[in-house]
Amino acid sequence: MTNASLIDFTLYLADSTLILGQRNGDWCGHGPVLEQDIAITNVTLDLIGQSRSFYQYAAQLIGNGCTEDQLAYWRNEREFKNALLCERPNGDWAQTILRQTFFSFYQRELFTQLLHGADTTLSAIAEKSLKEVRYHCRWSSEWVCRLGDGTQESHERMLAAVENLWPYVGELFVAAPYETALQIDTATLKSNWMDAITAVFTEATLPPPSLTSTFMHTGGKNGQHTEALGYLLAELQYVQRSYPGCEW
Amino acid sequence: MEHHNLEQIFQDKIDQEIKIEPRDWMPDAYRKTNLRQISQHAHSEIVGMLPEGNWISRAPSLKRKSILLAKVQDEAGHGLYLYAAAETLGQSREQMIEDLHSGRAKYSSIFNYPTLTWADMGAIGWLVDGAAIMNQVMLTRTSYGPYARAMVRICKEESFHQRQGFEVLLVLSKGSDAQKAMCQDAINRWWWPALMMFGPRDGESTNSDMSMKWKIKRKSNDELRQQFVDMIAEQVKLLNMTLPDEKLRWNDSKKHYDFGDINWDEFWQVVKGNGPCNKERLAARKKAWEEGRWVREAASAYAAKQKQKQQAA
Numbered sequence: 146m147t148n149a150s151l152i153d154f155t156l157y158l159a160d161s162t163l164i165l166g167q168r169n170g171d172w173c174g175h176g177p178v179l180e181q182d183i184a185i186t187n188v189t190l191d192l193i194g195q196s197r198s199f200y201q202y203a204a205q206l207i208g209n210g211c212t213e214d215q216l217a218y219w220r221n222e223r224e225f226k227n228a229l230l231c232e233r234p235n236g237d238w239a240q241t242i243l244r245q246t247f248f249s250f251y252q253r254e255l256f257t258q259l260l261h262g263a264d265t266t267l268s269a270i271a272e273k274s275l276k277e278v279r280y281h282c283r284w285s286s287e288w289v290c291r292l293g294d295g296t297q298e299s300h301e302r303m304l305a306a307v308e309n310l311w312p313y314v315g316e317l318f319v320a321a322p323y324e325t326a327l328q329i330d331t332a333t334l335k336s337n338w339m340d341a342i343t344a345v346f347t348e349a350t351l352p353p354p355s356l357t358s359t360f361m362h363t364g365g366k367n368g369q370h371t372e373a374l375g376y377l378l379a380e381l382q383y384v385q386r387s388y389p390g391c392e393w
Numbered sequence: 394m395e396h397h398n399l400e401q402i403f404q405d406k407i408d409q410e411i412k413i414e415p416r417d418w419m420p421d422a423y424r425k426t427n428l429r430q431i432s433q434h435a436h437s438e439i440v441g442m443l444p445e446g447n448w449i450s451r452a453p454s455l456k457r458k459s460i461l462l463a464k465v466q467d468e469a470g471h472g473l474y475l476y477a478a479a480e481t482l483g484q485s486r487e488q489m490i491e492d493l494h495s496g497r498a499k500y501s502s503i504f505n506y507p508t509l510t511w512a513d514m515g516a517i518g519w520l521v522d523g524a525a526i527m528n529q530v531m532l533t534r535t536s537y538g539p540y541a542r543a544m545v546r547i548c549k550e551e552s553f554h555q556r557q558g559f560e561v562l563l564v565l566s567k568g569s570d571a572q573k574a575m576c577q578d579a580i581n582r583w584w585w586p587a588l589m590m591f592g593p594r595d596g597e598s599t600n601s602d603m604s605m606k607w608k609i610k611r612k613s614n615d616e617l618r619q620q621f622v623d624m625i626a627e628q629v630k631l632l633n634m635t636l637p638d639e640k641l642r643w644n645d646s647k648k649h650y651d652f653g654d655i656n657w658d659e660f661w662q663v664v665k666g667n668g669p670c671n672k673e674r675l676a677a678r679k680k681a682w683e684e685g686r687w688v689r690e691a692a693s694a695y696a697a698k699q700k701q702k703q704q705a706a
């Protein structure tokens with residue numbers, strides 16, 4: 146395992162959590178009901194907190210006075226390594242909830258693997274984050290059930306969300322070179338994740354998904370994104386870049 | 394019991410500083426005044442999420458993004474406590490929200506001003522939360538029990554918000570020239586609207602007399618406003634910034650700061666709906682509520698199905 150692979154993998158984790166957090170943050174103040182406005186903001190806060198832990202670790206590995214904010218605010222579209230799923234637009238509550246469910250269940254499996262990984266810092270961040278992630282899994286999958294098995298309209302919106310987001314889940318299980326270097330077992334991730342998601346879908350009265358029946362987009366892990374990411378970064382980064390070298 | 398007896402018992406409780414609780418007898422006007430005030434306060438917390446929510450996506454550092462998210466989320470929590478307190482007076486949250494959307498219910502006019510730069514996140518915390526605290530500290534001793542208790546919880550968080558806001562400005566005030574200018578500009582724009590938060594001058598405030606007698610309010614608008622000016626006029630020195638008021642000066646005989654005239658025409662215009670963002674704020678709230686309808690319907694349909702399943706089992 147080279148230091149470069151460890152840095153890249155850490156940045157992949159940092160970018161994915163930041164970008165999904167950035168997306169979710171747009172719900173704050175605009176949720177469908179006050180209690181859920183608060184709940185999704187909790188998830189958002191956790192994701193941003195996780196991203197900070199990963200960025201701080203990456204900055205430490207990079208050295209030379211690198212900081213979390215340099216990594217978050219001064220890298221460009223082609224340098225971000227987040228999974229494509231994380232940058233998909235919020236859409237309606239069904240899309241947001243399903244995106245969260247897909248990602249949280251993936252995080253749960255991945256972080257469980259990291260617990261026993263060789264890198265002790267990543268294990269420690271994974272351990273701390275897993276407590277949060279388990280709650281995110283429960284909260285978001287309960288919503289998948291409510292919407293899937295709620296009204297006709299909510300069921301249809303869930304089906305549309307599945308159709309929209311499914312092509313972006315395959316990438317999670319295609320190992321990037323840095324994952325191979327870190328011996329991430331994507332095959333186990335994939336089968337555990339599929340089992341868990343299938344169970345949620347069954348309870349939500351949604352048709353069982355299959356990872357082989359759809360074309361899957363890839364590229365995010367290696368810095369090739371959808372058009373959506375550029376706009377997101379422009380908004381996220383503009384203050385830092387308008388006033389270079391300032392403290393905030 | 395005679396009606397005036399009930400009223401006497403009620404007023405005696407107030408005079409003896411015994412809290413009025415939801416099941417106690419209370420004059421109709423007391424119920425209505427509290428309901429109006431608490432729901433208006435709840436709406437203010439919720440609408441107040443919007444101007445600051447604007448900057449979550451653009452916060453200039455990850456630390457600031459986290460702090461801002463947590464702050465705006467706190468305001469949602471305040472809204473929740475306050476809606477719950479208002480519900481004890483016999484109106485549902487849905488009804489209150491409909492009243493907000495139809496314009497029957499008001500919210501604090503301060504949130505009809507725009508947040509134009511990052512420095513506004515500091516100025517709002519320091520000045521807007523700061524002004525709110527003056528009022529809310531007084532309300533921890535208000536006569537209606539559920540309202541007073543909600544305020545105790547809220548005040549702790551509000552004073553935290555004020556310190557965080559001040560800290561945002563403090564960093565800017567020590568930063569580059571552009572940051573200093575941004576800081577001063579935000580103070581200039583938020584100062585007068587913050588003073589207006591205390592409401593009309595004492596002589597012109599319509600609901601004040603009964604509110605004082607019933608100890609819903611314990612200090613007049615002008616008293617609270619003066620207290621705020623005295624506090625901020627000192628704190629602004631720590632920022633090396635100024636308040637945009639040439640008449641602001643310490644009056645040694647009064648032991649208070651003198652300050653200039655508030656533009657009451659602007660105040661009434663914003664109250665009437667002609668502030669810079671009245672339409673946007675209400676539209677954003679309505680949009681969230683309308684677009685959330687199918688979600689709320691799905692949740693209750695699902696809950697009903699689950700209940701049915703449990704009963705069948």
Ligand SMILES: [Fe+2]
Binds near residue numbers: 437471
């Ligand atoms: Fe408030």
Ligand SMILES: [Fe+2]
Binds near residue numbers: 468471547551
């Ligand atoms: Fe508040």
Ligand SMILES: [Fe+2]
Binds near residue numbers: 468522551554
């Ligand atoms: Fe606040």
